[in-house]
Amino acid sequence: QQQVKQSPQSLIVQKGGISIINCAYENTAFDYFPWYQQFPGKGPALLIAIRPDVSEKKEGRFTISFNKSAKQFSLHIMDSQPGDSATYFCAAKAGTALIFGKGTTLSVSS
Amino acid sequence: GAGVSQSPRYKVAKRGQDVALRCDPISGHVSLFWYQQALGQGPEFLTYFQNEAQLDKSGLPSDRFFAERPEGSVSTLKIQRTQQEDSAVYLCASSLAPGTINTEAFFGQGTRLTVV
Numbered sequence: 681q682q683q684v685k686q687s688p689q690s691l692i693v694q695k696g697g698i699s700i701i702n703c704a705y706e707n708t709a710f711d712y713f714p715w716y717q718q719f720p721g722k723g724p725a726l727l728i729a730i731r732p733d734v735s736e737k738k739e740g741r742f743t744i745s746f747n748k749s750a751k752q753f754s755l756h757i758m759d760s761q762p763g764d765s766a767t768y769f770c771a772a773k774a775g776t777a778l779i780f781g782k783g784t785t786l787s788v789s790s
Numbered sequence: 791g792a793g794v795s796q797s798p799r800y801k802v803a804k805r806g807q808d809v810a811l812r813c814d815p816i817s818g819h820v821s822l823f824w825y826q827q828a829l830g831q832g833p834e835f836l837t838y839f840q841n842e843a844q845l846d847k848s849g850l851p852s853d854r855f856f857a858e859r860p861e862g863s864v865s866t867l868k869i870q871r872t873q874q875e876d877s878a879v880y881l882c883a884s885s886l887a888p889g890t891i892n893t894e895a896f897f898g899q900g901t902r903l904t905v906v
Contacts, residue, residue, distance in 0.1 A: 769832050
């Protein structure tokens with residue numbers, strides 16, 4: 681049973697474009713929704729996070745949109761750059777453990 | 791150190807061997823987590839420590855997996871009688887506050903275990 685479903689599996693975006701990654705969840709007990717960025721050979725690093733009482737959070741070029749009624753949240757990367765090429769994971773938390781999606785590999789072409 | 795440190799970075803084990811993976815969390819961090827990341831997948835939770843107490847081990851896949859954090863800082867994940875399906879990257883993460891509070895978890899670079 682996959683508690684957090686992430687799509688797409690891979691994404692190619694032109695430099696300067698908008699990257700959009702989507703996640704859906706079932707467990708309404710989740711109360712913390714972070715996005716992690718992972719480069720090859722590195723551990724995941726927190727990018728941005730949101731709590732369910734907020735519908736949107738923006739940090740620089742990164743924005744989380746959260747739809748509590750639909751149980752969906754998404755990551756938007758504005759003005760995507762080649763340095764953003766990495767694997768992105770959404771996650772959700774209820775209690776102690778983060779539950780991760782399967783990841784999206786983003787390639788930003790120059 | 792400035793971040794979470796894991797050793798070794800790479801480990802090749804013959805099937806049936808025992809392995810021990812080490813995690814040095816960020817100094818002062820109360821919470822410590824172990825995750826397993828299979829190739830092309832997201833990390834999956836294994837176990838959680840609050841200081842030296844192992845409060846959640848629900849993700850450990852079998853009784854061959856054992857974790858400890860005896861002094862509330864360094865942690866070791868031990869896998870006995872390794873099997874090929876144990877091949878994965880093992881990630882350690884730590885956070886300042888107890889795990890039920892939504893604070894940032896900092897991940898190490900992981901140990902890539904290959905069982906041959």
